[in-house]
Amino acid sequence: MDPNIKQELIDIVDKENYTDNLIDLVSYSYDASHFTSRPFCGVWPRTVVHVSEILKLANRQKIPVIPRGAGTGLAGMAVPIKGGIVLDLNRMNQIKKISIEDRLAVVEPGVVYASLEKALAQFGFLFPPDPASGKVSTLGGNVATNAGGVKGAKYGTTRDYVLGLQVVLPDGRIMRTGSKTMKSVSGYDLTKIFVGSEGTLGVITEITLKINPKTTAATTALATFNSLEDAGNAVSQSMYSGIIPSVLEILGRETINAINQNTELALPEVDAILLAETDGYTKTETDFQMQKIIEVFKKNNADQVKLAQTQEEAAELWAARKSAYAVLARLKPSLIIEDVTVPMSKIADLLKGIKEISDKHHIMIASYGHAGDGNLHPQLMYDGYDPEQVKNQEAASAEIFELAIRLGGTLTGEHGIGLQKAPFMSLEHDNVAMDVMRSIKKMLDPNNILNPGKMALEG
Numbered sequence: 227m228d229p230n231i232k233q234e235l236i237d238i239v240d241k242e243n244y245t246d247n248l249i250d251l252v253s254y255s256y257d258a259s260h261f262t263s264r265p266f267c268g269v270w271p272r273t274v275v276h277v278s279e280i281l282k283l284a285n286r287q288k289i290p291v292i293p294r295g296a297g298t299g300l301a302g303m304a305v306p307i308k309g310g311i312v313l314d315l316n317r318m319n320q321i322k323k324i325s326i327e328d329r330l331a332v333v334e335p336g337v338v339y340a341s342l343e344k345a346l347a348q349f350g351f352l353f354p355p356d357p358a359s360g361k362v363s364t365l366g367g368n369v370a371t372n373a374g375g376v377k378g379a380k381y382g383t384t385r386d387y388v389l390g391l392q393v394v395l396p397d398g399r400i401m402r403t404g405s406k407t408m409k410s411v412s413g414y415d416l417t418k419i420f421v422g423s424e425g426t427l428g429v430i431t432e433i434t435l436k437i438n439p440k441t442t443a444a445t446t447a448l449a450t451f452n453s454l455e456d457a458g459n460a461v462s463q464s465m466y467s468g469i470i471p472s473v474l475e476i477l478g479r480e481t482i483n484a485i486n487q488n489t490e491l492a493l494p495e496v497d498a499i500l501l502a503e504t505d506g507y508t509k510t511e512t513d514f515q516m517q518k519i520i521e522v523f524k525k526n527n528a529d530q531v532k533l534a535q536t537q538e539e540a541a542e543l544w545a546a547r548k549s550a551y552a553v554l555a556r557l558k559p560s561l562i563i564e565d566v567t568v569p570m571s572k573i574a575d576l577l578k579g580i581k582e583i584s585d586k587h588h589i590m591i592a593s594y595g596h597a598g599d600g601n602l603h604p605q606l607m608y609d610g611y612d613p614e615q616v617k618n619q620e621a622a623s624a625e626i627f628e629l630a631i632r633l634g635g636t637l638t639g640e641h642g643i644g645l646q647k648a649p650f651m652s653l654e655h656d657n658v659a660m661d662v663m664r665s666i667k668k669m670l671d672p673n674n675i676l677n678p679g680k681m682a683l684e685g
């Protein structure tokens with residue numbers, strides 16, 4: 227790092243909020259993907275004015291700036307691929323306001339999802355998106371990636387809850403978007419442009435979130451299927467029940483086997499298991515909803531259907547689902563987890579296609595995920611030290627993306643584009659759409675300093 231620029235950064239944030247220690251630079255060179263690249267330095271801004279001054283300096287000197295939350299992204303979004311300054315927002319971590327009357331919370335970007343969850347729980351409220359990384363990921367990261375979770379089908383994703391933002395633009399200007407109201411049709415929706423923008427358009431320094439009252443009752447059921455097709459059809463047909471389950475998850479055979487090898491749950495070893503939850507305010511209501519869903523499962527050849535009898539039994543089933551990523555990770559030295567999403571009527575085709583891709587490329591692919599909103603997590607297990615297997619994994623991933631797009635779906639329902647899926651953007655977005663995205667980027671960030679190299683914005 228140029229010593230003059232280093233000094234200017236220290237003048238802005240103070241010495242204790244600046245680092246170029248090797249250990250920090252190595253930490254900042256990773257996220258939860260397989261990409262790595264070291265930044266020049268890291269800074270911990272504490273105020274919006276710090277962020278603004280840092281961006282003014284970086285813009286003047288044309289140095290990349292990479293906003294960073296907890297670094298749990300799975301697509302290389304926070305990896306400083308062109309070096310530069312990592313802007314670590316973890317020290318801007320205040321919950322500024324919770325207003326039950328206004329149904330909202332105002333937070334700084336470094337607040338961890340679980341901290342807000344805890345603060346809202348005392349009022350019987352929650353911020354619903356619930357990413358599986360919520361114990362560590364930050365709300366700034368959740369907004370910048372439009373994070374979602376198992377309840378996406380019923381409750382939506384982060385985008386549905388962001389009412390307004392404070393954003394610092396690449397030239398250092400500070401802007402407010404949106405409002406604190408439950409609805410507004412005033413002007414272009416600038417808020418939504420920043421949700422899911424992966425730190426490429428502006429730095430989010432304050433977030434106003436809509437919050438929901440918590441439900442108090444739930445019913446959980448497990449259904450087994452002897453064919454992937456039946457399970458896929460049960461998912462799409464479930465809409466005819468007139469009920470939207472709060473959770474509808476699928477586990478394929480490889481995932482079930484891995485769970486059984488690593489836990490004592492002894493799940494039925496079948497082609498697919500569907501786990502469903504209905505939620506509401508009384509048990510009578512949630513049982514009624516579940517019966518409607520079970521009728522559909524049975525019409526689609528469910529073999530066994532089992533209702534969890536106690537909260538502990540339900541918790542065990544959800545623990546099994548949550549363990550999928552980790553138990554599969556044990557099988558091979560390397561893994562890639564994809565998050566393609568298709569219209570719900572295409573879930574069966576997606577599952578079948580993934581199985582064919584797995585056989586064709588001799589690569590182990592376990593499927594599981596949020597069937598209720600068409601979002602699957604094919605997890606590819608391989609040996610990253612074996613060039614042949616790496617080639618097979620890359621070919622299989624590319625074919626999974628092509629399949630999802632062919633089925634009318636999207637490259638990513640949760641994890642974002644970052645570096646990993648940038649080469650595939652034009653599969654999903656036509657030339658005009660790519661041109662518009664690149665024009666927006668150029669207009670806001672003409673020097674391309676904010677998180678450069680991501681989302682195919684430089685093509």
Ligand SMILES: Cc1cc2nc3c(=O)[nH]c(=O)nc-3n(C[C@H](O)[C@H](O)[C@H](O)COP(=O)(O)OP(=O)(O)OC[C@H]3O[C@@H](n4cnc5c(N)ncnc54)[C@H](O)[C@@H]3O)c2cc1C
Pocket residue numbers: 257258292293294295296297298299300303304315335356357358359362363364365366367368369370371372373374375376424425426428429430431551640641642677
């Ligand atoms: C085990 C595991 C489970 C996961 N489960 C889920 C899941 O269920 N659902 C899901 O959606 N994702 C999931 N993820 C992915 C990841 O946790 C999410 O993408 C999360 O929202 C990232 O938050 P973060 O704070 O770690 O952000 P980071 O990884 O640090 O950053 C992600 C992106 O956001 C940008 N960014 C961060 N903060 C700001 C800011 N203040 N202003 C502007 N840009 C910013 C960064 O530049 C980067 O592009 C999971 C990851 C892991 C490792």
